[in-house]
Amino acid sequence: MEPILKTIFPFLAIGVGIGAAFGVVMMIVAYTVLAERKVLGWIQGRIGPNRVGPWGVLQPFADLFKFIFKEEIAPDKSTKFIFYLAPVVAVSCALMPMIVYPFGPEVAVNLDFLPYGLGAGITKIPLTIAKLDVGVLFVLAITSVGVYGIALAGWSSNSKYSLMGGLRSSAQMISYELAMGASIIGVVILAGSLDLTEIIHAQIRSPFKWYIIPQFVGFIIFLIAAFAETNRVPFDLPEAETELVAGFHTEYSALKFALFFMAEYINMFTVSVMAVTLFLGGWYIPGLDLLARTIGMQAWFGVGTIGYGLISVGGFLLKLFAFLFFYIWVRGTLPRFRFDQLMNFGWKFLLPVALSNVILTVIVVFFLNR
Amino acid sequence: MMVTVLFYLLAGLAIGCAISCVYHRNPLYSAVSLIGVFISLACIYLTLAAPFIAVSQILVYAGAIMVLVIFVIMLLNMDEEPRPDNLKYLIGVGGGLGALLIAQALYVFYAVNKAGSASVVTTAAGQTKSIGLAMYTKYLLPVEIVGVLLLMAIVGAMIMSRRFRAERDAAGENGE
Numbered sequence: 075m076e077p078i079l080k081t082i083f084p085f086l087a088i089g090v091g092i093g094a095a096f097g098v099v100m101m102i103v104a105y106t107v108l109a110e111r112k113v114l115g116w117i118q119g120r121i122g123p124n125r126v127g128p129w130g131v132l133q134p135f136a137d138l139f140k141f142i143f144k145e146e147i148a149p150d151k152s153t154k155f156i157f158y159l160a161p162v163v164a165v166s167c168a169l170m171p172m173i174v175y176p177f178g179p180e181v182a183v184n185l186d187f188l189p190y191g192l193g194a195g196i197t198k199i200p201l202t203i204a205k206l207d208v209g210v211l212f213v214l215a216i217t218s219v220g221v222y223g224i225a226l227a228g229w230s231s232n233s234k235y236s237l238m239g240g241l242r243s244s245a246q247m248i249s250y251e252l253a254m255g256a257s258i259i260g261v262v263i264l265a266g267s268l269d270l271t272e273i274i275h276a277q278i279r280s281p282f283k284w285y286i287i288p289q290f291v292g293f294i295i296f297l298i299a300a301f302a303e304t305n306r307v308p309f310d311l312p313e314a315e316t317e318l319v320a321g322f323h324t325e326y327s328a329l330k331f332a333l334f335f336m337a338e339y340i341n342m343f344t345v346s347v348m349a350v351t352l353f354l355g356g357w358y359i360p361g362l363d364l365l366a367r368t369i370g371m372q373a374w375f376g377v378g379t380i381g382y383g384l385i386s387v388g389g390f391l392l393k394l395f396a397f398l399f400f401y402i403w404v405r406g407t408l409p410r411f412r413f414d415q416l417m418n419f420g421w422k423f424l425l426p427v428a429l430s431n432v433i434l435t436v437i438v439v440f441f442l443n444r
Numbered sequence: 445m446m447v448t449v450l451f452y453l454l455a456g457l458a459i460g461c462a463i464s465c466v467y468h469r470n471p472l473y474s475a476v477s478l479i480g481v482f483i484s485l486a487c488i489y490l491t492l493a494a495p496f497i498a499v500s501q502i503l504v505y506a507g508a509i510m511v512l513v514i515f516v517i518m519l520l521n522m523d524e525e526p527r528p529d530n531l532k533y534l535i536g537v538g539g540g541l542g543a544l545l546i547a548q549a550l551y552v553f554y555a556v557n558k559a560g561s562a563s564v565v566t567t568a569a570g571q572t573k574s575i576g577l578a579m580y581t582k583y584l585l586p587v588e589i590v591g592v593l594l595l596m597a598i599v600g601a602m603i604m605s606r607r608f609r610a611e612r613d614a615a616g617e618n619g620e
Binding site: 153221228 | 472476479496503507508511512519571
């Protein structure tokens with residue numbers, strides 16, 4: 075029993091970590107949908123969903139069960155294999171970046187209570203699943219693969235609306251990916267690392283604490299590009315109802331549609347996590363450690379303790395929710411772009427500004443390091 | 445042990461996707477199979493402790509180049525390629541090239557086995573920092589040359605698209 079346990083313990087621990095992160099992400103995503111409907115309701119002077127459970131809190135589950143029990147339809151002339159593959163690609167590419175999200179700081183633990191000395195030698199647990207050397211690039215790469223979900227869905231449905239939606243979406247995502255990548259370069263240069271955790275630590279060491287101050291231009295560009303990357307208003311051309319019925323998912327029904335829906339909201343979550351991590355210091359709350367030291371509670375809330383970890387995770391989630399709220403707010407406020415305006419804006423304004431920001435950052439960092 | 449199993453799994457996937465890429469007559473199926481090849485190769489790089497190379501493989505090939513290929517296939521709405529009938533003479537050429545490739549692979553296998561584990565380089569080779577340092581110190585000149593080459597390609601593409609637009613405007617089809 076003991077050798078078997080010792081072999082599978084690391085896998086078990088990673089599995090538990092992935093399970094916990096997956097659960098948290100999926101619950102937040104489910105309730106983002108509800109929050110979106112509620113907040114949109116308030117913005118538009120309605121009540122929003124309020125029938126399923128008190129204040130409609132069970133609405134996401136009602137929606138899920140409805141999606142599961144709807145009839146499964148595939149168009150007669152669709153390319154079946156790719157038609158079924160597309161939503162899977164979309165949702166799995168949306169979920170994969172989850173493994174590098176830095177949810178919180180390292181927490182000191184004592185695992186001596188575990189049998190067979192399984193916890194021996196483990197004194198710190200990072201509140202992130204994988205500390206990848208190239209975390210930023212990993213997120214960018216996986217989200218860029220996510221385009222295939224939409225493009226293939228549009229092509230395989232064999233419908234003109236779907237095809238137009240798929241084409242628009244791929245063109246848009248390719249264009250804005252460049253600006254997004256260029257806006258991140260400034261942060262990477264300042265931090266000197268591609269690792270998300272390392273970037274947060276670099277922010278803590280820097281005099282600004284949050285990179286939104288030295289990289290404000292980059293932050294604005296990232297925000298705009300993030301809206302376009304997730305196909306949200308005002309960049310929701312791929313599913314413009316007035317022109318394209320429902321865009322790339324016109325022909326999708328039941329759980330396949332639910333997967334696309336989920337992928338969109340998980341992508342929203344991902345870009346919000348990236349914005350928080352790169353520009354707002356991630357889980358770091360300025361002054362928390364100082365406060366703990368001043369009131370003499372360092373044993374409970376000092377750096378590395380469980381209390382500090384929990385409060386940091388709370389701060390991370392708070393920043394995240396502020397971003398998600400901003401998304402919904404914008405959706406309730408702005409109208410949609412025209413397609414040629416969108417392309418011109420991306421290529422002729424956003425990308426040059428992002429590149430000049432990179433050059434400026436390089437020059438400043440060069441002279442500061444001399 | 446784990447890495448070996450993963451390697452055989454991913455290598456099998458890559459070979460399967462490559463065969464399906466060549467075999468399919470529908471261009472979109474081929475393109476999707478090629479993406480499968482790139483992603484399995486990236487996973488193999490990851491198991492070889494080269495995360496930067498793995499991620500750039502996905503970012504550049506799967507994320508950018510293949511998106512354009514699929515974009516073109518979707519725009520042109522290509523149908524299945526008709527089976528070409530007069531290509532018998534290519535069987536010999538293909539077979540010869542295949543034999544050459546297999547011989548090369550076998551030679552690499554033989555050379556690696558002969559050299560033993562001494563040829564294994566340090567694990568830092570795939571890290572971002574070592575790649576960056578190597579690129580901007582030891583291999584600076586090739587990097588600059590590639591950069592100039594790419595810049596030339598970009599300028600060339602822009603000039604060509606401008607010429608087409610000018611011709612179209614001259615023909616009086618100025619409508620968007």
